[in-house]
Amino acid sequence: MTSPATGRDTGPADAAREALAPPAPHRGRAFRGMVAKRLAFIPLALFAVITISFLLVSIMPGDPALAILGSTASEREVAKVRGELGLDRSLSERYITYVGDVLQGDFGRSFFTGQPIRDEIVKYLPASIELVVMALAVASLVGITIGTAAGYFRGRAPDRTVRVAIAGLEAIPGFLAGLLLIFFLFFLWRLAPPPTGRLGIIDVYPPPVTRFLLVDLILAGDWNGLRSALHRSMLPVLTLALGAIPLFAKITRTTVGNAMGSKQIQYARACGLSEWRVVQYALLQARTPILTYTAMLFGAMVGGSAIIETIFSWQGLGQWGLKAIVALDIPAIQGFVIVTGLFTMLVYLVLDLVVAALDPRIRHG
Amino acid sequence: MSLHVRDVETRFRTASGEIHAVNGVSFDVGDGELVGIVGESGSGKSVTINTILGLIRAPNTISRGVATFGGRDLIAMRSGALRKIRGAEIGFIAQNPFGALNPVLRLSRQFENVVRAHRRIDRKTIRRQALDMLGHVGIHQPERVLDGYAHELSGGMAQRVVIALALMLDPTLVVADEPTTALDVTVQKQILDLIAALVRERQRSMLIITHDLGVVANYCDRVVVMYCGRVMEDGPVREVFRRPYHPYALALLRSVPRAGQSLETLGGRLPKLNAEPVGCLFRDRCPQSKDICASVTPPLREVSPGRKVACHLDVETEVPPLVAG
Amino acid sequence: MASLIATARPIGRHFGLVAGALVLVALLLASWFLPLPYDPIRPDAAATLQPPSARHWFGTDSVGFDVFSRTIAAAGRDLPIAFGGALAAALIGVFLGLLSTTKGRGSAFLMRSLDAFQAFPLLVLAIAIVTLTGNRLEMVIFAIIIIEAPRFLRLVRAEGLAIREARFIEAAEVIGAKPLRVLLVHLLPNVSGVIAVQLSIATANALMVVAALSFLGIGVSPPDPSWGAMIQAGARQMTGGQWWVSLFPGLAIFVVVVSLNMVADALDVILERSVR
Numbered sequence: 001m002t003s004p005a006t007g008r009d010t011g012p013a014d015a016a017r018e019a020l021a022p023p024a025p026h027r028g029r030a031f032r033g034m035v036a037k038r039l040a041f042i043p044l045a046l047f048a049v050i051t052i053s054f055l056l057v058s059i060m061p062g063d064p065a066l067a068i069l070g071s072t073a074s075e076r077e078v079a080k081v082r083g084e085l086g087l088d089r090s091l092s093e094r095y096i097t098y099v100g101d102v103l104q105g106d107f108g109r110s111f112f113t114g115q116p117i118r119d120e121i122v123k124y125l126p127a128s129i130e131l132v133v134m135a136l137a138v139a140s141l142v143g144i145t146i147g148t149a150a151g152y153f154r155g156r157a158p159d160r161t162v163r164v165a166i167a168g169l170e171a172i173p174g175f176l177a178g179l180l181l182i183f184f185l186f187f188l189w190r191l192a193p194p195p196t197g198r199l200g201i202i203d204v205y206p207p208p209v210t211r212f213l214l215v216d217l218i219l220a221g222d223w224n225g226l227r228s229a230l231h232r233s234m235l236p237v238l239t240l241a242l243g244a245i246p247l248f249a250k251i252t253r254t255t256v257g258n259a260m261g262s263k264q265i266q267y268a269r270a271c272g273l274s275e276w277r278v279v280q281y282a283l284l285q286a287r288t289p290i291l292t293y294t295a296m297l298f299g300a301m302v303g304g305s306a307i308i309e310t311i312f313s314w315q316g317l318g319q320w321g322l323k324a325i326v327a328l329d330i331p332a333i334q335g336f337v338i339v340t341g342l343f344t345m346l347v348y349l350v351l352d353l354v355v356a357a358l359d360p361r362i363r364h365g
Numbered sequence: 366m367s368l369h370v371r372d373v374e375t376r377f378r379t380a381s382g383e384i385h386a387v388n389g390v391s392f393d394v395g396d397g398e399l400v401g402i403v404g405e406s407g408s409g410k411s412v413t414i415n416t417i418l419g420l421i422r423a424p425n426t427i428s429r430g431v432a433t434f435g436g437r438d439l440i441a442m443r444s445g446a447l448r449k450i451r452g453a454e455i456g457f458i459a460q461n462p463f464g465a466l467n468p469v470l471r472l473s474r475q476f477e478n479v480v481r482a483h484r485r486i487d488r489k490t491i492r493r494q495a496l497d498m499l500g501h502v503g504i505h506q507p508e509r510v511l512d513g514y515a516h517e518l519s520g521g522m523a524q525r526v527v528i529a530l531a532l533m534l535d536p537t538l539v540v541a542d543e544p545t546t547a548l549d550v551t552v553q554k555q556i557l558d559l560i561a562a563l564v565r566e567r568q569r570s571m572l573i574i575t576h577d578l579g580v581v582a583n584y585c586d587r588v589v590v591m592y593c594g595r596v597m598e599d600g601p602v603r604e605v606f607r608r609p610y611h612p613y614a615l616a617l618l619r620s621v622p623r624a625g626q627s628l629e630t631l632g633g634r635l636p637k638l639n640a641e642p643v644g645c646l647f648r649d650r651c652p653q654s655k656d657i658c659a660s661v662t663p664p665l666r667e668v669s670p671g672r673k674v675a676c677h678l679d680v681e682t683e684v685p686p687l688v689a690g
Numbered sequence: 691m692a693s694l695i696a697t698a699r700p701i702g703r704h705f706g707l708v709a710g711a712l713v714l715v716a717l718l719l720a721s722w723f724l725p726l727p728y729d730p731i732r733p734d735a736a737a738t739l740q741p742p743s744a745r746h747w748f749g750t751d752s753v754g755f756d757v758f759s760r761t762i763a764a765a766g767r768d769l770p771i772a773f774g775g776a777l778a779a780a781l782i783g784v785f786l787g788l789l790s791t792t793k794g795r796g797s798a799f800l801m802r803s804l805d806a807f808q809a810f811p812l813l814v815l816a817i818a819i820v821t822l823t824g825n826r827l828e829m830v831i832f833a834i835i836i837i838e839a840p841r842f843l844r845l846v847r848a849e850g851l852a853i854r855e856a857r858f859i860e861a862a863e864v865i866g867a868k869p870l871r872v873l874l875v876h877l878l879p880n881v882s883g884v885i886a887v888q889l890s891i892a893t894a895n896a897l898m899v900v901a902a903l904s905f906l907g908i909g910v911s912p913p914d915p916s917w918g919a920m921i922q923a924g925a926r927q928m929t930g931g932q933w934w935v936s937l938f939p940g941l942a943i944f945v946v947v948v949s950l951n952m953v954a955d956a957l958d959v960i961l962e963r964s965v966r
Contacts, residue, residue: 170947180928
């Protein structure tokens with residue numbers, strides 16, 4: 001076979017190959033191979049994530065149990081926590097038990113609430129996903145639009161404007177942006193509700209079917225509740241989106257800008273395609289990098305939006321994890337690290353599959 | 366339709382100064398004529414064509430001159446109007462089909478996009494016309510090609526698709542930018558034969574940009590020799606190839622390997638184009654150069670009917686013939 | 691007149707570099723030597739939540755701290771930590787990056803581990819590490835290293851691999867230069883430009899990390915001023931309209947980050963020009 005990906009014929013028998021090659025007998029074999037390779041990576045990644053979360057306890061200086069309980073704790077309490085942490089056993093013994101427990105879905109119980117960590121994760125993760133999905137939707141829409149404009153008009157006024165805007169947005173820490181939005185949109189203009197959680201005091205929480213609040217509200221047919229929840233999502237979503245907009249805008253500006261100078265676009269223009277169509281072609285070229293960025297952001301923001309969640313009392317995984325960290329709730333911290341790490345891996349897996357499925361060169365390899 | 370290019374200039378303003386890529390190029394492509402533009406890489410051939418077709422987007426570009434096509438000046442034309450001419454009245458054949466065709470769109474979609482950019486035709490008709498055209502360019506299973514992607518084709522096949530796309534709207538002028546350099550030698554001749562046959566059969570005009578003198582000799586009526594963004598010589602292929610007048614054209618022809626002759630190479634290198642060019646740009650490499658060559662830019666003058674040369678020498682007597690003796 | 695323009699031109703070309711560096715140096719000098727109107731660590735309980743005025747230029751916070759004095763004083767703490775962290779990250783990242791350009795299984799393994807490592811929300815992991823190790827200031831620098839060193843590593847690796855293809859490295863290897871010598875003598879100088887650019891970007895990022903940590907009360911000991919902690923101190927006041935408590939330290943972060951990015955951009959332009 002020729003190498004279709006490089007688009008060049010190499011063999012001397014090209015003339016003979018002038019007739020179209022017969023249909024490949026194993027259409028999609030490359031695609032399936034790639035999927036298999038990616039799936040094989042998962043156990044390895046899982047192992048790495050579990051190991052890192054396990055090692056977190058060992059980096060604590062001195063006696064972790066004493067650090068957690070404070071110096072006023074009684075000896076019995078200390079002994080109990082030491083037992084729960086397994087500090088009375090050897091490192092390797094502890095590690096094997098830990099990996100076994102985690103693989104069975106047992107993350108232990110929180111030191112402070114006494115709840116199984118798994119239940120807490122199931123409770124808090126959906127809220128974070130909802131927040132991040134909404135923020136990414138807003139950020140990608142705005143970021144890709146202005147990035148395309150900048151890339152298309154590279155070196156001209158729209159490009160310069162966008163670049164100044166990006167540089168400005170990038171220099172504002174997320175938590176500060178959140179506070180400024182609270183000041184303007186809540187305090188000054190009364191456009192947004194106060195930053196006190198996902199529903200108002202008078203709103204009723206819907207029965208937890210999917211545990212995604214917005215979905216559950218729709219399922220319950222509670223339209224007033226949905227409106228209230230969306231209204232209360234405005235500030236945190238906007239805050240998180242403001243942080244992601246520069247990233248979308250930058251990657252789009254670069255890829256679209258480069259695409260505009262490519263042979264493909266030059267040819268499209270030589271064929272007389274309209275500028276709208278040309279921009280569409282350029283965005284098709286920019287598709288893969290933009291998708292990659294979206295996935296990276298998605299992975300990093302679930303958990304990474306901890307501070308924003310805390311400011312707005314969003315009750316998501318990040319806020320829960322941050323609380324656990326500050327309180328030295330070791331099992332919760334470990335569960336948090338595993339879930340966020342694993343979540344990112346899954347997002348990357350999905351990304352690879354989507355990119356492959358979208359590209360006919362891989363799909364039909 | 367004929368194309369008349371007069372005094373086209375293109376400059377790029379960069380951080381390190383202006384680059385004078387094209388410095389007053391003039392040539393004509395008559396009705397039904399096949400014209401070849403030859404020159405080394407960097408001689409401004411492609412920039413000239415891109416300037417005429419309005420394909421240069423870089424900011425800080427200055428384009429001047431006139432390019433009349435069917436009575437309209439393409440360079441002065443608004444970009445929207447020029448876009449409607451590209452693809453419809455002027456067909457374009459790209460150098461590397463895999464770089465040009467869209468890798469993620471089915472070819473049928475690409476045919477639709479090109480046709481629909483100019484005419485309101487329904488999909489079925491476009492499909493029928495595309496199949497027809499693919500047959501014309503020698504593709505045996507047009508259905509399967511049309512429903513597939515560019516990467517499934519061999520280089521020669523892909524270039525045939527590009528040719529079909531260029532001819533879809535029956536343009537009166539076809540521009541081909543190095544149409545075969547990306548292809549295997551064995552396929553090159555087939556493709557060139559095909560292009561030339563299709564253009565002649567329809568009595569269309571054609572402009573081929575190439576660095577390959579063989580292509581010009583075999584397929585073109587007239588040749589335009591470019592060097593450093595200027596036309597050095599312009600005339601009928603047979604005459605120029607038998608007796609080049611410009612020392613550069615002579616050097617170029619002598620560098621083509623011929624049986625029984627030793628190969629000559631051209632010494633020196635291309636001058637830098639970042640200052641306003643004065644005098645003959647070939648003077649540093651020219652064995653016959655004189656004092657005047659450094660101070661006065663030689664105009665492109667007609668030395669005999671249909672033959673133009675930009676040289677201060679008395680070309681008949683001072684430039685040696687191609688074959689010594 | 692003409693000579694004036696001639697001297698002004700290079701400064702104009704390097705405007706970002708000069709302006710950015712001036713702002714940073716001025717801020718640092720101010721924090722060390724400027725006589726502050728009020729003691730940054732002694733609050734005035736009689737003057738809480740005063741809006742900006744002639745007496746308190748940036749107003750006061752809910753405890754009675756003078757926001758201006760603290761904003762200036764905090765530069766003396768936050769900037770050195772951010773720069774120190776970025777520098778440490780650069781040293782480690784560049785060293786590992788150079789090693790990773792050598793052929794062999796080790797470098798493949800290194801890159802794989804890096805992929806897995808960077809899959810975490812690193813800021814949160816950093817917060818966890820700083821907290822678990824007892825909330826000490828030097829651990830903040832360690833957190834910065836965790837976040838920024840991988841970027842240096844990747845950058846140096848990418849540049850290094852590109853340069854490795856170049857003839858002169860090949861030549862050096864052929865004539866028998868020792869691997870370490872090739873890395874240090876031939877590769878390092880050629881990537882030093884991009885490292886300089888990345889160092890100013892990393893310092894900006896590091897400042898954001900320092901701010902985020904101290905916003906959460908991590909790595910700061912309370913009365914000491916730090917921009918992040920000051921923003922936290924004003925967080926509750928935002929819903930009440932006392933914007934100045936958070937805004938001015940936030941503005942300080944903004945100005946510093948913009949300055950650092952201006953320096954990075956200017957260096958990038960200068961570098962690109964000298965290469966071409």
